[in-house]
Amino acid sequence: MNRLILAINAFWTTLKGENISPEAVAEPTSEPLPEPDVDTSAEQNEFDSGAVYTLVLLQREGRLIDFLQEAIEGYSDDQIGAATRRIHQDCKKIFDENFQVTPIVSEPEGAPITIDGAYDPSSIKLTGKVADSPPYKGILRHKGWKISKPRFPARTGKVNPGIIQSAEVEIL
Numbered sequence: 152m153n154r155l156i157l158a159i160n161a162f163w164t165t166l167k168g169e170n171i172s173p174e175a176v177a178e179p180t181s182e183p184l185p186e187p188d189v190d191t192s193a194e195q196n197e198f199d200s201g202a203v204y205t206l207v208l209l210q211r212e213g214r215l216i217d218f219l220q221e222a223i224e225g226y227s228d229d230q231i232g233a234a235t236r237r238i239h240q241d242c243k244k245i246f247d248e249n250f251q252v253t254p255i256v257s258e259p260e261g262a263p264i265t266i267d268g269a270y271d272p273s274s275i276k277l278t279g280k281v282a283d284s285p286p287y288k289g290i291l292r293h294k295g296w297k298i299s300k301p302r303f304p305a306r307t308g309k310v311n312p313g314i315i316q317s318a319e320v321e322i323l
Contacts, residue, residue, distance in 0.1 A: 201301055201303065203312055203313065204303050204306070204312075205249070205301070207316070208245045208249065208303070209242050209246075210315050210316045211316065212241045212242070212244065212245045213238050213239075213240075213241035213245060214238060214241070215242050216315060216316070218234065218235075218238050249302050249303055250298055250299075250301055250302075251299040251302075252297070252298050253297055254295060254296060254297075255274050255295030255297050256275070256294045256295060257294070258291050258294070259294075260291050260293060261290060261292075263290060263291075264288075264291045265286050265287065265288050266285065266286060266287040266288075267285050268284070268285035268286070274297070275295070277289070
């Protein structure tokens with residue numbers, strides 16, 4: 152279950168445009184370098200709209216928000232596992248249809264790696280005992296993810312961009 156929560160947190164961190172760091176999956180061994188400044192220009196409105204629409208799609212096809220809002224303490228691990236398998240399958244389908252995600256670094260995690268001075272700090276986060284100058288030699292803890300422009304289906308009709316899923320009322 153911890154891995155599912157970690158995966159969901161990693162997804163939302165990436166969706167918000169933040170880097171996923173090794174600290175997210177392990178105890179930090181030292182203070183990380185400061186995060187690079189994030190541009191909050193006019194693209195932010197487009198990003199916000201895309202982020203909400205991603206939730207719309209994940210809820211519509213995979214009922215992800217219903218699952219995340221459910222109090223699961225009373226369910227057995229087998230029950231959660233069975234539900235999670237279907238949610239994962241449906242959400243992965245939406246993810247694969249709408250996003251092209253590729254690793255930032257192609258080497259396998261755990262492999263030794265050398266980073267030269269021309270690296271992009273928004274793509275590669277250095278942690279641990281960082282030397283004053285490159286090249287930096289270390290172990291790849293997470294290969295990172297980058298995304299191309301999302302390919303969302305067109306929204307039709309009058310749409311409130313803040314509504315993820317409308318309430319449903321059955322009239323008797």
